[in-house]
Amino acid sequence: MKNIGVIVITSLMFTIFGCDNKTAPKPVAYQHIENITNEYIPHNISTFPLQFNISDGAVAEDNQQNRGWINIKYPPYKATIYCSYIDITKEKLHQEIEKNRELVYVHSKHSSGITTLNYNDTTEGVWAELYILEGNVATPLQFIATNNSSYIFRGSLYFDTKVNTDSVAPIVEYLQSDIAQIIESIKPQ
Numbered sequence: 686m687k688n689i690g691v692i693v694i695t696s697l698m699f700t701i702f703g704c705d706n707k708t709a710p711k712p713v714a715y716q717h718i719e720n721i722t723n724e725y726i727p728h729n730i731s732t733f734p735l736q737f738n739i740s741d742g743a744v745a746e747d748n749q750q751n752r753g754w755i756n757i758k759y760p761p762y763k764a765t766i767y768c769s770y771i772d773i774t775k776e777k778l779h780q781e782i783e784k785n786r787e788l789v790y791v792h793s794k795h796s797s798g799i800t801t802l803n804y805n806d807t808t809e810g811v812w813a814e815l816y817i818l819e820g821n822v823a824t825p826l827q828f829i830a831t832n833n834s835s836y837i838f839r840g841s842l843y844f845d846t847k848v849n850t851d852s853v854a855p856i857v858e859y860l861q862s863d864i865a866q867i868i869e870s871i872k873p874q
Contacts, residue, residue: 725866730755731874734770735838738870740863757840757867762856766826766864768840775834785829785839786814792822804830804868813868817861821850825857830868838871840864 725738728745733755739745742761748754753770773781793799797820804813813830826842842860844853 728755734836734874736872736874737867739867743863759860763845764842764856764860765845766840766842768838771837773835773837778831778833781837782829782831785837789816789827792818792824795822796820806869809872811871815864815868826861826864828864828868830871
């Protein structure tokens with residue numbers, strides 16, 4: 686009987702003095718990200734002046750408020766590529782390209798680096814630059830495409846919510862290949 690009393694008292698002491706009301710939080714975890722299929726189809730906006738392919742998991746929407754704008758939404762990722770088409774003349778080409786580059790480099794103060802990928806499609810006469818902005822930036826991917834004579838087509842990737850760079854890195858990597866597909870498939874409508 687003595688042993689049972691000692692065990693009960695010892696257990697009670699561990700219970701009372703062993704708990705300190707501090708709880709350890711669970712580490713932050715991010716959801717598993719499934720890539721959308723890699724089937725590419727022409728977008729469905731007949732009023733947009735350019736044709737290009739988008740992922741069949743994306744949704745192209747005509748931006749009703751701005752003529753010449755199209756939004757490519759990725760609902761599972763809560764991400765949108767906002768695209769705009771600008772008519773230009775050959776004389777204003779350089780000025781417009783520089784203005785669009787400035788829009789990219791506005792984010793450089795928040796970026797830990799900017800990588801530029803160049804595309805040149807001699808068949809369709811399309812030249813493009815894809816900008817990959819690293820670090821905590823509002824828009825991690827941007828691009829400029831032109832036929833060097835009559836238009837500039839630009840796009841910027843935004844997420845619908847505030848994001849942690851590490852948590853969206855796989856999405857950004859996946860969408861980079863989607864943007865490359867958009868650039869590589871541009872042709873007049």
